[in-house]
Amino acid sequence: MADLDTRTPFEMTYNPVVKKYLERYLKFGAKRLSRMMAHGQYYFPMFEEHLDKYNMPLEIKYLAVIESALNPKARSYVGATGLWQFMYSTGKMYDLTVNSYVDDRNDPLKSTEAACQYMLKMYDVFEDWNLVLAAYNSGPGNVRKAIRKSGGKRSYWEIRPFLPRETSAYVPLFIAATYAMEYGHLYGVGPSEVPAYYIDTDTVRITQQIHFKQMEDELGIDPATMEFLNPQYRYKIVPFVTNKDYFIT
Template sequence: MNLKFSIIVVSFICFSINSVISQAAKDLPEDTLSSKIDSIIGIPDAYGYALDHLLHLWALQRMDTTECNSGEPPAPVPDSLYKYRLSQIPCLIELPYNNIVRSFIELYTVRKRTQTEYMLGISNYYFPVFEQALDANKLPLELKFLPIIESALHPTAISRAGAAGLWQFMIPTGRMYGLEINTLVDERLDPRKASYAAARFLKDLYAIYGDWNLVIAAYNCGPGNVNKAIRRAGGKTDYWAIYPYLPLETRGYVPIYIAATYTFHYAEEHNLCPAVVNIPALIDTFMINQRIHLEQISSVLNIPIEELRWLNPQYKKDIIPGDLKPYVLTLPVNYSSIFMERLHEIASYKADELINNRRNEIEAFRSTSSSNLGASKNVTYHKVKKGETLSGIAAKYGVSVSNLKKWNNIKGSKITIGQRLKIIK
């Protein structure tokens, strides 16, 4: 990953790969699987960095609460109770239980309790967004647990392959589902827009497979790999039948999803308490029609820049390019009135340093790039004759008047007889 941020699924994959290569998960002997998984569970360095990154997010703070008794995990849970609890979760997606699922449940509820409590806390902010998008597309609401596996609910997570955001869209797939992705704006990082795009993608996958476990697998590795696994399994379309033929990184994906679903339904039974989330409960949105830097808003309204970035993660350079088209700004609702009252002051604050200067830098870069490009082309010189004009000379050589003036540092339109003009073609 570009930010060295290892998404949870990566670490889980390390735990499951060597244990399950040759057979479907339902048939693995318990003692063999458990011993192998336990011997592999050493956490990789990249995952340690991911854990540290998650625990130090601005939006999260660890605080005691009297509403939940966090502590040590309870006594070991028997398989029969795990099976019963999974059967009591109201959902459309099949949630089978096996030894692999158990190992991942224990990773959430025993080995990585602190991380799980942080995800429980931040889910209170993101799950309503996910559910709204899923419900609008008539999809099972339990698909809201997918971003736990994809990104650990980290809004700006970026994988080594370049997938980004809560739902981990690659650039081509994101654009296919209507997300704007450029230097300034990356809507893969926009929780709401990415959630609606993910819902449409999941809906399309279900139209192909008609099986939610296959849909979940295809979301991770792509329809092509799932189709290949189905062919290798003799045309069988059951997830556990094609399990040995899926890419290694996908084999643990559905078991992890089942484990996450279980953990978020039965957190209290495992003495897991949601972390306190430092995110505004009420927000307001504004359409911005001018270029504004988040630092301008932060300084004038005295809002922490980290809070603005958390609420507006899609603006990669902290710039809202509202001069190009209207863009949405999200603010805590208690800043709504003062933002409107002081908008002119905000737009003027350090404008030359934060906005105008950056535009000048961009223009300078374009000019330099153009000059460098021109240097590799043919350069000729024209000696101005009586009666010639810039437009006539430009037409003669098939160049624009603006370029002709730029190449020769001409401010107005006046040229003199005998003057040598540089022409780049």
């Protein structure tokens, strides 16, 4: 953990709380961790490109591990969805289209852009990446409240007792996920096999309404592959709207 701490602006503290979550990944969740490592081979280069564009810590890519287990169609019990688990209202604030056919919260590229913009906004407020994570989980209001209750402390670990229960576990979980994804190989955990189509992809603009099944019939592309790579299309249909561009990967 000390080596990881020297390579990131996050405060990578190792304590009994972090140890508990780390064991959950490495001892009891190795199969799930292996699957996320495999999906990371497709998603992480995409995340890193956006994070680098905004000069943000590249380790933020692991936030999607704890948010969605790198499942672009993951949906929480409160209605948050996508790799970065945007609620409807937050998604609309960052120009993510949500309608009967399209949910951009499930679009890997657009939701990653929105997540970067949101976290940058939080960093402008708190100037601490651990507090940005806490704000991402529970909202900036709860972080400000915890800072006030702590007597003005600005460290996550100092305000942690005053945060909501879920958020008090959030940063330890992030630290554990980051370590597990970076060093899981030292514990015999590696990525499961990734089909080639996860890696060798391109993006094209669609100029007419089309169903994924048509692509199978005309181009021989498996609809399941199309659905995995384009999870934002709710009914496997790419709509056509005048003066609106839609793309598929």
